[in-house]
Amino acid sequence: MLTVDNLSVYYGAIRALHQVSCRVDQGEIVALIGANGAGKTTILTTISGIVSSSTGSIAFEGEDITRMPAHQIVTKGISQVPEGRRVFARMSVQENLEMGGFILSNKQEIKQGIERAFTLFPRLAERRKQAARTLSGGEQQMLAMGRALMSNPRLLLLDEPSMGLAPMLVEKIFEIIVEINKTGTTIMLVEQNASMALSIAHRAYVLETGEVVLSGSASDLASNPEVRKAYLGE
Missing domain, CATH: 3.40.50.300 (P-loop containing nucleotide triphosphate hydrolases)
Structure with missing residues (x-):
């Protein structure tokens, strides 16, 4: 590939x-x-x-x-989740995800991408209207990953991805990485x-x-x- x-x-x-x-x-x-x-x-x-x-x-x-x-x-x-997460601090969780889908012209695709992110990371769904800067480090990592997946990368x-995270969260993030891989990415x-x-x-x-x-x-x-x-x- x-x-x-x-x-x-x-x-x-x-x-x-x-x-x-x-x-x-x-x-x-x-x-x-x-x-x-x-x-x-x-x-x-x-x-x-x-x-x-x-x-x-x-x-x-x-x-x-x-x-x-x-x-x-x-x-x-190809999509990248940068070191240090680099979320758009003042934008909401949902707006960050929408930014990740900038190459998508179909509104339905954007909606599906956001729902996929919320299925992978239920915590983001609970915080969809919150500004990204108010999220914890682990939640920001989830948001950065969800944003990168919006463009449906192969x-x-x-x-x-584990930088600065508590050990329990590191395990969770790695479980999700395996899950993303199993779905074909x-x-x-x-x-x-x-x-x-x-x-x-x-x-x-x-x-x-x-x-x-x-x-x-x-x-x-x-x-x-x-x-x-x-x-x-x-």
């Missing part, structure tokens, strides 16, 4: 990614794990067109999207909580200083002594 080939990205003189190659097959959950500053978020923002690459290519469902602008990439079927890019997941990420992913890539240093099935990486020592606290 997605192929990233020899991707290099620079922020000014600083190299964020160096010849990174990875792929996501249809129906998978693929995790990117690594320390802070390893380049995980840069991969997602480059795929979604927010950051430009210096070299390399990105193909989605056989089409080259390397130089495509971000708003056009959304129409192709590939969902999830950036640090392919997922690329960036996550600091490596053990949680590997517990739900099919495959994973380990990044260090902008390079892929290990890749394989999530279960193989979870039992790899180096990974256990570096990322699973063992």
Whole structure:
């Protein structure tokens, strides 16, 4: 579904990614794990067109999207849940969801998208008229995910969904990620909580200083002594 080939990205003189190659097959959950500053978020923002690459290519469902602008990439079927949630603070929950459906011209589709979000996240339905800034961190994460799903993406890019959440909420968010995947949405997941990420992913890539240093099935990486020592606290 997605192929990233020899991707290099620079922020000014600083190299964020160096010849990174990875792929996501249809129906998978693929995790990117690594320390802070390893380049995980840069991969997602480059795929979604927010950051430009210096070299390399990105193909989605056989089409080259390397130089495509971000708003056009959304129409192709890729949506991103940004790190730090970034909800529209002054808008209501419902208005945030409507913003996520900006590419939909059919009012019925928008209505169905909102109902889907409220089914996945019943807490949002209870707060549909509340300003997003009044929500808890967990509720804002649910809203950011619901907003990203409004455009009916075939590939969902999830950036640090557990950041700043209580352990009980982290489990709930990961259960919902699995549920979203089971309904047919392919997922690329960036996550600091490596053990949680590997517990739900099919495959994973380990990044260090902008390079892929290990890749394989999530279960193989979870039992790899180096990974256990570096990322699973063992």
